[in-house]
Amino acid sequence: MFQALRHPQGDPKVLAAQSKEEYLKLKRKLQFLTLCIGGIGLVSAYVSYTPETAASFGIRLLGSLIYVHMLRKSVDSMADGAKGLTKGSIGQPRLLVPVALVMVFNRWNEILVPEFGYMHLESIPMLVGFFTCKIATFIQAIEVAIAPTR
Known part of the structure; x- marks a missing residue:
């Protein structure tokens, strides 16, 4: 049973294409979830608190979206093998x-x-706005854990 899990059955090219398509869906979904959660947080901050709080949250939300985009590019560069791994790890501009x-x-x-x-910008809403990408990642991890296996 464990050998079947380690060595998937089927044409390697088809399996690679399926994996790549699944990865692309995952990237798009992470960006979409980050944007949706951030949008809900932005509207909630504006309605519940002050425009300054909403502006602080929104600025960090934009930073979070930039961070997710740069993280995607870094992970994509690792697909090039050792050359991409070196290129993706040097500098780490997303940090x-x-x-x-x-x-x-x-x-x-x-x-x-x-x-x-x-x-005046506020620090706590800015911090919460930046971590909306982590909330989206957590939601995706829960979905994968709960989803039935094929």
Whole structure:
């Protein structure tokens, strides 16, 4: 039984095409779930709290979408073998997204708010907005765990 699980039956080209199609669906669904959960959170923040809270959440939601996109590109580059793995692991620019967002938050509140009177950004909604991609990933993991095997 375990050997059958380790060595799937069928044409390797067909199995590879099916796996690639399943992977593409998974990528699209992660982006869609992140956008939907973030949209619900953005509307909820606007209705329940203040426009400043909603703006803070929205800025980090955009950062979360950029992070997911960069993560997808990094994972896709690993499909090229050792060359892609080296290319995908060097630098890891997606790790700079949270850092850049914190820097924007600091500069915004330190410079633009006092001098030009722009709205004040809040740190907690920004943090929650960024982690909407993690909520979407968690939902996908639960779906895979609950889904019946073929």
